[in-house]
Amino acid sequence: MRYITDVPGFRACGVHAGLKPDGALDMALIVSDRPCVASAVFTQNLVKAAPVLFDMALLQRTRDVRAVVVNSKNANAVTGEQGLRDAAEMARLTAEALALPEESGVFVMSTGVIGVPLPMNKIAYGITLAAQMLDATPEAAQAAARAIMTTDTRPKMASATCTLDEKTITLAGIAKGAGMIHPNMATMLAFIVTDALITAEALDAALHYAVERSFNAISVDGDTSTNDTCLVLANGAAANDIITLESPAFPTFRDALTEVCIALAKQIAFDGEGATKHVTIHVRNAGSFEAARQIGRTIATSPLVKTALFGRDANWGRVLAAAGRAGVPFDPDRASLWFGPLQVLANGKPLPFDEDEALRILSEVDITIDLDIGGEPGDATVWTCDFSYDYVSINAEYRT
Known part of the structure; x- marks a missing residue:
């Protein structure tokens, strides 16, 4: 495992600004010592938080982003003009402190409760403290990952390397998210840094490819957030030949970025609020990647499927019914279905199976569902979790 601080030129930290109780880390700062090329994708929810609007406007002005400042506990969403002023002030204070x-631009991200103004006195204190605590140690990277957590049970980190032009390229990222997670946004909050030298156009293409196969292929509860953002910063410290869309090196970099995004996305899906099962859904022969992913998404968001998995019930009918309402045409008489190694449906016909074996398979933490549509080639994988009693409890008491 390489940390974000193992990527040359990047430092990070997590501090306690007083947003969370009991001294818990609640603000993070990530900084490059040189100019970066930035690329980002954002929530597609029409209700966008102030920091999302600020960051979208920032990328219209410049692709040079040197720092990311993040607060947890407060989303700065549905806070009107004051929220926009507060997001801009967070960026200004960070640029000044550094x-x-x-x-050079500063990205601003917030996560937490919606509809509450930011306590800017605490935010200002946290920024000043974070600027003094920046370091390039693994401990600093881990602190940043913990500081952005809300209902997460653990920090989420991932890394990858690739070789381009005999230069080792390093990519590393952190993410947060456990609820309000569903495809068609970007992610919850994710930050990926790399020392690759790459054009903005190529970085955009690589990120969008990676997101479609990672953060847009997970679901916890079907709810998209107001604050979802995935940001990549590339500072060029590796001094490789610059990567363009036409470069032979582009697919190698793109795949390494996708590897990091998938690793982070799976950690988010498997840390879903109250989750007891880690569920991987493979959809095969659906005609295209997009069609297969749409079927997988529909299965992943079905409350009936998710509660059956929590109850360790091999209710394959719920899986097939969810696939049937995905809006993707297929012939049910050609569909085959497996829970792990146990086949329960073959070419549209139910198979007799050992209920005790099914119970054993569904009692595992890691569960795989394989659905072969029986059509033309086109596969996708989607990750999700189950719905447990704890999911209801956590979300019933989120603000209190």
Whole structure:
């Protein structure tokens, strides 16, 4: 495992600004010592938080982003003009504390409760403290990952390397998310840094490819957030030949970025609020990647499927019924279905199976569902979790 601080030129930290009780880390800062090329994707929810609107506007002005400042506990969403002013002030305070050049941008991210103004006195204190605590140690990276957590039970980190032009390229990221997680956004919050030298156009293409196969292929509860953002910063410290869309090196970098995104996305899906099962859904021969993913998404968001998995019930009919309402045409008489190694449906016909064996398979933490549509080639994988009693309890008491 490499940490974000193992990527040359990046430092990070997590601090306690007083947003969370009991001294818990609640603000993170990630900084590059040189200009970066930035690329990001954002929530597609029409209700966008102030930091999302600020960051979207920032990328329209510049692709040079040198720092990311993040607070947890408060989403700064549905906070009106004051929220926008507060997001801009977070960026200004961070740039000032780091003495960044005027042309360098600062990304702002917030996560937590919606509809509550930011306590800017605590935010300002946290930024000042974080600027003093920046370090390039593994401990600093781990602190940043913990500081962005809300209902997460553990920090989420991933890394990958690839070789381009005889230079080792390092990618590392952190993410948070356990609820309000569903495809068609970006992710919850994710930050990936790399020392690759790459054009903005190529970085955009690589990120969108990676997101479609990772963060847009997970679901916990079907709810998209107001704050979802995935950001990649590339500072070029590896001094490789610059990667363009036409470069032979582009697919190698793109695949390494996808590897990091998938690893982070799976950690998010498997840390779903109250989750007791880690569920991987493979959909095969659906005609295209997009069609297969749409079927997988529909299965992953079905409350009936998710509660059956929590109850260790091999109710394969719920899986097939969910696939049938995905809006993707297929012939049910050609569909085959497995729970792990146990086949329960073959070419549309139910198979007799050992209920005790099914119970044993569904009693495991890691569960795989394989659905072969029986059509033309086109496969996708989606990750999700079950619905437990704890999911209801956590979300019934989120604000209190």
